[in-house]
Amino acid sequence: MRARIYKPAKTAMSSGTAKTNFWVLEHVAEQARSVDPLMGWTSSDDTQAQVKLTFDTKEAALDYAAAKGIQASVQEPKARKLNIRANGYAENFATDRRGAWTH
Numbered sequence: 338m339r340a341r342i343y344k345p346a347k348t349a350m351s352s353g354t355a356k357t358n359f360w361v362l363e364h365v366a367e368q369a370r371s372v373d374p375l376m377g378w379t380s381s382d383d384t385q386a387q388v389k390l391t392f393d394t395k396e397a398a399l400d401y402a403a404a405k406g407i408q409a410s411v412q413e414p415k416a417r418k419l420n421i422r423a424n425g426y427a428e429n430f431a432t433d434r435r436g437a438w439t440h
Contacts, residue, residue, distance in 0.1 A: 338385065339365045342398045343412040354417075360398045362390040362409065 342362050347354050366386040370379040392398040395411065402409035422428055 338367075338407050340402060340407050340409045341365060341412060342395065342402070342409050344395075344414040346414070347417075360392045360395050362392065362398045362402060362407075364388050364407075 340362050342360055344360050345357055347357050364385040366381065367383050368381065370381045372379055390398075390401070392401065399409060399411070401407075424431065
């Protein structure tokens with residue numbers, strides 16, 4: 338049984354970093370999904386592929402995998418460049434703007 342341990346990235350729909358402060362252990366599918374000929378739905382007999390476990394630290398996830406005999410590979414998160422502006426959001430509505438206001 339194989340699994341991957343990773344830290345989720347922030348969603349593209351939000352500038353916040355909520356739900357990115359934990360580590361996820363996700364089982365890798367052992368077999369490919371098959372298509373049902375009647376309905377066209379995809380399905381699989383592998384129920385472990387549906388399991389996602391969350392942990393506070395990477396070490397806790399690795400300890401769990403070692404205790405359960407799971408071969409886990411770790412994907413380190415990429416560092417995110419902070420976008421901090423001098424005046425923040427208020428800069429969009431500044432009255433002392435030097436250039437022309439365009440949308």
